[in-house]
Amino acid sequence: MDLPLIVLDVALGALAISFLLALVRVALGPTAADRAAAADVCLFALVATFALLAIRTEAPSLLDGVLVVTLLGFLATVALARLLYRGEDDR
């Protein structure tokens, strides 16, 4: 793999920044839906970090983690939204 490591390092740093920024919104967020949306972005950043680390450290087993977290994150988001509003959701 002749991909320059600086690319991966810069991308990992950017993902860390985006994770922390989204975490700020999780801490601030006035409503619970703000927190859910920001936590979703946090999860995206985490998954992307997994994918980049799998390349960076040449550990392809991390890619299983990528797939599993992507699948579970959707379920977690939907469950959280149901938790926010559980009512006559007939529309």
Added chain:
Amino acid sequence: MTVIISIAILLGSALMVLAAVGVVRLPDVYARLQAGTKAASLGLALIFLGTALASDGRTGAVKLVLAALFQFATAPVAAHVIGRAAYLSGAPQWEGTVVDELADAFRTDAGRADADGGPDEGPPSAAGRA
């Protein structure tokens, strides 16, 4: 090849940063959902594409492409569900909001005659609607 991979990964991570900035800076829940979903979906897909091209084995690339496809399929649904829950639980809207089509739908559905009365009404609270 290396150039393509680098561009995809760097562009994807830049989009992730933009999504997080939008989530922090935009004024209300609905706008934050827009930023968080769209930018983060494209950023994640670009990063997955770059890493799939860069990974050595074939199975890793297949897993990443599957993850990207699933991401594209589910991210709009997740954002829609969160936005609907936020609306129904009465999350406040930005004061510059112009169109609120869901309020019109609720009013028409409740049988009132003034369905086109104007967008001056906030989201219905869950207690007031039930």
